[in-house]
Amino acid sequence: MLDDIAIRIRQNIGLVTAILLFCALYIFYNAAHPRGFSSAVLVQNGDEIFALAMLAMAQTVPVLMSGLDLSVGAVMTMVGCFASYLLTGAAGGAPLHLDMFGVHLGLGTFPGGVSGILLGIAVCLAIGAAAGFINGCVVVYGRIQPIIATLATGAVYIGIALFLRPTPGGKIDVDLNWALTNSLGDFASTVHIFDDGAAAWFAPFAWIPVPFVLLVLIPLLVWVPFRRSVLGRAVYAIGSAEGAAYMSGLPIERAKIAAFTLAGFFAGCGGLFLAIQTSSGNADIPQAGAYTLNSIASVVIGGTSLLGGTGSAIGSIFGAMVLRVISFFFRIFDIAPLLQPLFEGVILLAAVSIGALGMLRVKNTLELFR
Amino acid sequence: MPVADPTQSAFLELAGISKRYAGVRALEGVDFACERGKIHAVLGENGAGKSTLIKIIAGVVQPDSGRMRLAGSEVSFATPSAANAAGVVCIFQELSLMPDLSVADNISIASPPRRFGLIDAKAQRRRAEELLSEIGCEDVNPLRRVRDLPLSRRQVVEIAKALGKRPQLLILDEATSALTSADVEKVYAMLARLKAAGVAILYISHRMHEVEALADRASVFRNGRHIETFDKGRRSTADIIQLMIGRDIAAQYPPKPARNAAKPVLALENLCWERQLDRISLSIGAGEIVGLGGLDGQGQKSLLLALFGVLRGVTGRLTVADREVRPGSPAAAKSVGIALVPEDRKTEGLMLPMSIADNLAIASLDALSTGPFIDTGRERTAIQRAIARLQIKLDAASDAVSTLSGGNQQKVVLAKWLMTDPRIILLNDPTRGIDVGTKQELYRLMRELADQGAAILFYSTDYDELIGCCDRVVIMYDGRIVRELEGDDLTETNIVASSLNVDTDTAAGAAHA
Numbered sequence: 001m002l003d004d005i006a007i008r009i010r011q012n013i014g015l016v017t018a019i020l021l022f023c024a025l026y027i028f029y030n031a032a033h034p035r036g037f038s039s040a041v042l043v044q045n046g047d048e049i050f051a052l053a054m055l056a057m058a059q060t061v062p063v064l065m066s067g068l069d070l071s072v073g074a075v076m077t078m079v080g081c082f083a084s085y086l087l088t089g090a091a092g093g094a095p096l097h098l099d100m101f102g103v104h105l106g107l108g109t110f111p112g113g114v115s116g117i118l119l120g121i122a123v124c125l126a127i128g129a130a131a132g133f134i135n136g137c138v139v140v141y142g143r144i145q146p147i148i149a150t151l152a153t154g155a156v157y158i159g160i161a162l163f164l165r166p167t168p169g170g171k172i173d174v175d176l177n178w179a180l181t182n183s184l185g186d187f188a189s190t191v192h193i194f195d196d197g198a199a200a201w202f203a204p205f206a207w208i209p210v211p212f213v214l215l216v217l218i219p220l221l222v223w224v225p226f227r228r229s230v231l232g233r234a235v236y237a238i239g240s241a242e243g244a245a246y247m248s249g250l251p252i253e254r255a256k257i258a259a260f261t262l263a264g265f266f267a268g269c270g271g272l273f274l275a276i277q278t279s280s281g282n283a284d285i286p287q288a289g290a291y292t293l294n295s296i297a298s299v300v301i302g303g304t305s306l307l308g309g310t311g312s313a314i315g316s317i318f319g320a321m322v323l324r325v326i327s328f329f330f331r332i333f334d335i336a337p338l339l340q341p342l343f344e345g346v347i348l349l350a351a352v353s354i355g356a357l358g359m360l361r362v363k364n365t366l367e368l369f370r
Numbered sequence: 371m372p373v374a375d376p377t378q379s380a381f382l383e384l385a386g387i388s389k390r391y392a393g394v395r396a397l398e399g400v401d402f403a404c405e406r407g408k409i410h411a412v413l414g415e416n417g418a419g420k421s422t423l424i425k426i427i428a429g430v431v432q433p434d435s436g437r438m439r440l441a442g443s444e445v446s447f448a449t450p451s452a453a454n455a456a457g458v459v460c461i462f463q464e465l466s467l468m469p470d471l472s473v474a475d476n477i478s479i480a481s482p483p484r485r486f487g488l489i490d491a492k493a494q495r496r497r498a499e500e501l502l503s504e505i506g507c508e509d510v511n512p513l514r515r516v517r518d519l520p521l522s523r524r525q526v527v528e529i530a531k532a533l534g535k536r537p538q539l540l541i542l543d544e545a546t547s548a549l550t551s552a553d554v555e556k557v558y559a560m561l562a563r564l565k566a567a568g569v570a571i572l573y574i575s576h577r578m579h580e581v582e583a584l585a586d587r588a589s590v591f592r593n594g595r596h597i598e599t600f601d602k603g604r605r606s607t608a609d610i611i612q613l614m615i616g617r618d619i620a621a622q623y624p625p626k627p628a629r630n631a632a633k634p635v636l637a638l639e640n641l642c643w644e645r646q647l648d649r650i651s652l653s654i655g656a657g658e659i660v661g662l663g664g665l666d667g668q669g670q671k672s673l674l675l676a677l678f679g680v681l682r683g684v685t686g687r688l689t690v691a692d693r694e695v696r697p698g699s700p701a702a703a704k705s706v707g708i709a710l711v712p713e714d715r716k717t718e719g720l721m722l723p724m725s726i727a728d729n730l731a732i733a734s735l736d737a738l739s740t741g742p743f744i745d746t747g748r749e750r751t752a753i754q755r756a757i758a759r760l761q762i763k764l765d766a767a768s769d770a771v772s773t774l775s776g777g778n779q780q781k782v783v784l785a786k787w788l789m790t791d792p793r794i795i796l797l798n799d800p801t802r803g804i805d806v807g808t809k810q811e812l813y814r815l816m817r818e819l820a821d822q823g824a825a826i827l828f829y830s831t832d833y834d835e836l837i838g839c840c841d842r843v844v845i846m847y848d849g850r851i852v853r854e855l856e857g858d859d860l861t862e863t864n865i866v867a868s869s870l871n872v873d874t875d876t877a878a879g880a881a882h883a
Contacts, residue, residue: 003511004511004513007511007513007514008513011472011513011515225488228488228489228491229487229488229489230482230484230489233471233475233479233482233489236468236470236471236475237468237471237479239470240468240469240470240471241467241468241469241470244466244467244468245468245479247430247450247466248450248451248466248468248479248480249449249450249451249454249480250479250480308470309468309469309470309471310470362682363643363644363681363682363683364672364675364680364681364682365680365681365682365699366675366680366718
């Protein structure tokens with residue numbers, strides 16, 4: 001039994017390292033923060049972490065297959081722009097005014113109130129998943145390398161986002177914004193459950209930020225079942241040895257499409273949250289690019305090999321949190337924000353170097369090039 | 371236990387199976403049958419068609435013609451999974467495991483136990499434990515990643531994976547080659563149980579003592595043809611060797627000059643690496659062509675890679691022209707005058723999309739440069755000389771090297787190294803897959819290079835070629851040099867017998883048979 005635990009730790013050393021690194025950094029951060037260890041700081045950090053954590057999960061799935069998805073930031077941006085029309089809380093949603101093309105798109109049948117918001121969320125997530133599904137189809141049926149396929153589709157998704165929001169704007173239902181970006185207590189009082197959050201049993205949980213709850217729920221409800229499905233197993237097998245996976249009779253094409261669809265779904269979650277958090281839609285191209293690159297960095301820090309086959313989305317969440325916490329330090333210590341990319345780069349280099357240590361054990365150097 | 375098929379008729383029958391790869395005959399008109407409850411050995415030299423035979427049976431490749439019947443009804447398998455579904459399971463030489471997945475994941479990869487649609491990790495682990503204990507290897511922890519297991523344990527996992535598919539016909543292709551002797555005993559016991567339960571077993575092995583210990587029947591293949599099938603004890607080892615060799619028309623080889631004791635250019639002493647090279651000592655003189663023989667995978671390729679600086683952790687002494695060297699990379703090996711024509715022409719020998727000229731010059735760019743810049747004039751002259759010397763047939767040197775035929779591609783690889791003016795030339799099966807005409811040109815060239823003072827170490831899977839080209843042949847078995855053959859001793863019978871590591875008396879019997 002102890003043996004089993006030792007094996008599991010050794011096999012997930014990347015994940016363990018990321019968790020320990022995050023804990024150390026975060027405790028240090030809170031200790032140094034004037035209002036450290038308070039719900040308010042936690043809530044603020046949770047909001048800032050969430051979207052990148054989702055994108056890191058999204059990036060993990062193709063990376064496990066030894067592919068890269070360069071469209072995750074674009075999908076996030078596009079879904080955010082859709083959300084700024086669909087989640088206004090008003091019946092009918094906001095009509096799309098696109099004067100330059102003279103197009104008028106109305107969503108007249110869209111219901112208002114809670115049912116409208118729930119439907120809007122579902123549609124946004126479906127759009128994210130559909131974008132990922134298209135990526136998967138291009139990769140599988142177009143026989144195009146993931147990196148180039150998603151570079152192209154990503155540009156298309158950004159194009160759609162610009163089409164929807166030539167300038168930042170739109171609106172998100174105020175209650176929705178309040179309920180999802182604060183603590184559980186605020187959530188309960190907004191949606192009127194647990195006696196508006198005043199129930200005695202609920203008090204010990206009321207301080208927990210909603211984004212952190214979502215960060216536990218989404219992996220638990222989506223990632224864990226996927227990893228234990230045959231398709232999830234196939235994704236790992238493809239990244240490990242695609243030939244052997246094929247010869248073992250695994251559904252290679254379906255697994256690839258599923259992997260990209262899941263990536264689109266996670267990226268959609270990120271975009272949805274970002275729109276809710278900022279109460280607007282913004283087709284911000286530099287931001288989309290930065291999120292994509294940071295998602296790759298998070299995956300690597302979280303212990304997933306870019307060669308595929310090993311790692312997990314859970315590790316990537318911690319990778320994203322490590323990356324974000326580093327930026328938090330710039331706020332409490334008097335460091336020029338211009339130094340931030342430098343520090344992030346050094347941390348990333350260190351993380352990647354640890355991953356490359358295994359190469360030193362290879363006895364046949366020809367294998368390094370296969 | 372009673373045999374499942376009471377009529378005792380063949381379980382698997384092949385009739386008139388033929389297969390060609392790019393015009394090269396691999397199998398021709400093969401009729402073959404095996405029965406339930408019998409272990410059937412398949413024997414033959416390298417390239418006799420054994421691998422193609424089992425690939426066809428296991429659904430990896432499709433035959434060009436012929437029919438296959440399983441349990442009386444006609445079948446044709448489009449994929450390995452189709453063959454598995456019919457109860458035909460093969461344990462391949464090249465392992466089919468996914469290194470990053472755990473042992474339990476690998477064993478149940480094709481059809482994992484499920485609960486509520488998701489993989490049931492506990493049941494999967496139990497299944498792995500059961501299967502491993504069936505083989506008697508409970509010590510493998512199903513949680514371990516395959517990557518972290520030694521080769522011998524990986525092979526155990528591979529066997530457990532095959533067993534988990536509940537085979538009716540189990541094919542083992544050199545499946546015990548990497549096992550430790552303790553595990554071999556356990557696998558034998560498992561095979562005996564399967565046999566008693568009525569499973570048909572096809573067993574491919576190069577180890578004669580294994581075949582003698584296990585097999586109920588044996589079939590000998592040669593040059594893609596089924597030669598003979600016989601029951602255990604009907605043929606002596608000497609007979610079997612004779613059947614494997616047959617009589618083939620010899621190719622034309624350039625005459626060998628009389629040898630005079632030349633100073634060794636290359637000398638190895640007690641070279642060891644991992645478990646694949648075991649105290650190799652050998653010296654090659656200037657002007658000498660030394661053959662490396664033996665069955666596939668006995669360490670010959672590792673020896674060439676070790677000399678070329680590719681392997682880490684090699685121990686022992688290596689001297690080139692009386693100076694001790696320790697090349698740590700191909701670049702270092704090149705600088706002391708060693709050249710290697712590698713195993714895989716398409717990935718290790720050439721950069722296929724680059725031009726013929728670029729490929730030719732790539733190893734000698736240092737010599738063709740002035741400062742940091744390549745001297746294009748000198749480069750062009752050198753390339754023209756190389757093309758003329760090897761008579762490479764091409765339209766333009768600026769064409770991609772991938773447009774050339776296999777034989778001409780191999781000439782480019784060789785020419786590339788000749789441009790570095792090497793003292794020691796290592797050849798890893800350079801004539802594989804090229805036409806007879808080009809082969810003969812290569813033989814002539816090898817002798818010419820030797821006459822000019824190069825020392826050549828030549829690994830070939832073709833015994834005929836070793837006999838025709840080499841001054842001396844060393845035979846490797848299990849990482850060791852087991853025999854050195856020279857002069858009149860350099861016969862096919864001796865090579866085959868030494869390759870199988872059977873004693874010389876048996877070999878002598880075969881020679882007179």
